[in-house]
Amino acid sequence: MKYAQAVREIYALQEFAIKLGLENISALSSRLGNPHLKYSVIHLAGTNGKGSTAFFIHALLQAHGLKSGLFTSPHLSDYRERIRVNDEFINKDFIAEFWLQNKDFILQKKATFFDTSTAMAFKYFADMNVDVAVIETGLGGRLDSTNIVRPQMVVLTPIDFDHQKQLGNTLASIAREKAGIIKNGAPVFCAPQKQEALTVFLQHIQRPDQFNYLTDLAAYRILESSLDGMRFEVQFKKTSEKHCFRTSQTADFQAQNITLALVAGRAYLESQRLAWSEEKTQQALLNGLWPGRLQTVRKVPRVIFDVSHNPAGIIRTLSFVKRKAPEHKIHLLIGLLEHKDHKEVVNFLSRQNMNIYLTEPQSIKKLAVGKLADAFIKKGKSVHIYPDPVEAVQKILNRIKKDELLIVMGSHYLIGYLINEFSENPEYSFY
Incomplete structure (x- = not known):
């Protein structure tokens, strides 16, 4: 105590x-x-x-x-x-x-x-x-x-x-x-x-x-x-x-x-x-395993957790995954903090051929999912909104195929929260 x-x-x-x-x-x-x-x-x-x-x-x-x-x-x-x-x-x-x-x-x-x-x-x-x-x-x-x-x-x-x-x-x-x-x-x-x-x-x-x-x-x-x-x-x-x-x-x-x-x-x-x-x-x-850095937490369908949170890191990580898994359809779940340069991230992601889902990190500094969604809509990109990260992962896994891939990224607070939640949930057998 x-x-x-x-x-x-x-x-x-x-x-x-x-x-x-x-x-x-x-x-x-x-x-x-x-x-x-x-x-x-x-x-x-x-x-x-x-x-x-x-x-x-x-x-x-x-x-x-x-x-x-x-x-x-x-x-x-x-x-x-x-x-x-x-x-x-x-x-x-x-x-x-x-x-x-x-x-x-x-x-x-x-x-x-x-x-x-x-x-x-x-x-x-x-x-x-x-x-x-x-x-x-x-x-x-x-x-x-x-x-x-x-x-x-x-x-x-x-x-x-x-x-x-x-x-x-x-x-x-x-x-x-x-x-x-x-x-x-x-x-x-x-x-x-x-x-x-x-x-x-x-x-x-x-x-x-x-x-x-x-x-x-x-x-x-x-x-x-x-x-x-x-x-x-x-x-x-x-x-x-x-x-x-x-x-x-x-x-x-x-x-x-x-x-x-x-x-x-x-x-x-x-x-x-x-x-x-x-x-x-x-x-x-x-x-030595430095967790949360392009970490595969589930093999089928493959789920990757990554803490990249600024434009350069997000662009670099997604580019790597696309090179290494060109045959896989990619789904992206992202949640950012308020102080991050989300406009540059949105500009990049809006040009990508992938399904994008938005959520919120577990932090008082979180960027409201509605605000992030508005930025995508202004770019003409349709997105799916799930404010709760656990619900987001569950819903996405229920709809994607076994040979598709889910990347979750955007904040340490998001990845850390999901690691805690899913490590205790045998239904998803992440570990």
């Missing part, structure tokens, strides 16, 4: 609007004894792929014997997913005790949900005596709550348009906010970027040898790719080594995220005088 109540009250902090800035997290961390300074940190920012990249860096370090902490957001079905040490989610009793001890201070400061979660992660990692923590930014970078860390390494994933209200309306302004995590002369490992973003990142580099661009370090080649997994080859350019890996992650664009994770993770191991092992790396990739 203490845990459930604590999580309910922590969720209630979401009533405070997004408030970028380091004042509250600095005060909270000071109160806790600045736990974020007691272990090494690998800090990640970007628009797409940062959660996946963080997860695979974490898995790689753990496979090589390090005690690794991982902080990511948002979660899918359990708040504790955000904070883990090796394979274990944060302890429920720790959450309850942390809230009990710091609740009054947090409410007095009007600290946000993310401030609180970040401080909790910092403290938990210190108490668990981790060797290293892989920390993903929440929104932006420069003023993100995580940006009080002193990273030993910085990782930048591809930059695209998202959260323009907070980060700006150009790639340069968005990149400038993300680049705020570059500091201390720490080595930076950067995914391929559009030139506008790359130019900004290079302006933040203190010395040439600090910046490590993925295309200069490694090349990857996809050998096999399907909706059930992938086999790919990575060549490390410095040593000319070539290694083949398998992963249950299906999307071919995940090969870039994983390659970035391998390059950064291997560099960190070497900085700690630890030998990199191909066998341990392969084990990490086989054992």
Whole structure:
């Protein structure tokens, strides 16, 4: 009961609007004894792929014997997913005790949900005596709550348009906010970027040898790719080594995220005088499943859950599925949050030859299904409306054929809610 109540009250902090800035997290961390300074940190920012990249860096370090902490957001079905040490989610009793001890201070400061979660992660990692923590930014970078860390390494994933209200309306302004995590002369490992973003990142580099661009370090080649997994080859350019890996992650664009994770993770191991092992790396990739990323949750008819939520991610994901399943008729169930650029998403989807169903994520920030429907109607695209996500999936599955395909996407809140609901419903045997 203490845990459930604590999580309910922590969720209630979401009533405070997004408030970028380091004042509250600095005060909270000071109160806790600045736990974020007691272990090494690998800090990640970007628009797409940062959660996946963080997860695979974490898995790689753990496979090589390090005690690794991982902080990511948002979660899918359990708040504790955000904070883990090796394979274990944060302890429920720790959450309850942390809230009990710091609740009054947090409410007095009007600290946000993310401030609180970040401080909790910092403290938990210190108490668990981790060797290293892989920390993903929440929104932006420069003023993100995580940006009080002193990273030993910085990782930048591809930059695209998202959260323009907070980060700006150009790639340069968005990149400038993300680049705020570059500091201390720490080595930076950067995914391929559009030139506008790359130019900004290079302006933040203190010395040439600090910046490590993925295309200069490694090349990857996809050998096999399907909706059930992938086999790919990575060549490390410095040593000319070539290694083949398998992963249950299906999307071919995940090969870039994983390659970035391998390059950064291997560099960190070497900085700690630890030998990199191909066998341990392969084990990490086989054992590690980052759920909700083109995840097949049912085979017949095939149902895929995906958390893509901004225009670039949605376009990339749907393009991949159409390439890999050209013979399948595609049905799409989508629900978005209010602050997302739904007009660009609607513009793209209205041109697609697929049946589109609209629903609402389980969030106070949801985009009303009626508003989304109006946008499609203005484009001349007919849609089906099911405000309740569970009813939506049930109705769609009752009408589609066994050789057809359903993709559900648009928000972590939507996918997480459905994972919880259907994992407990044997009628749909999703797992």
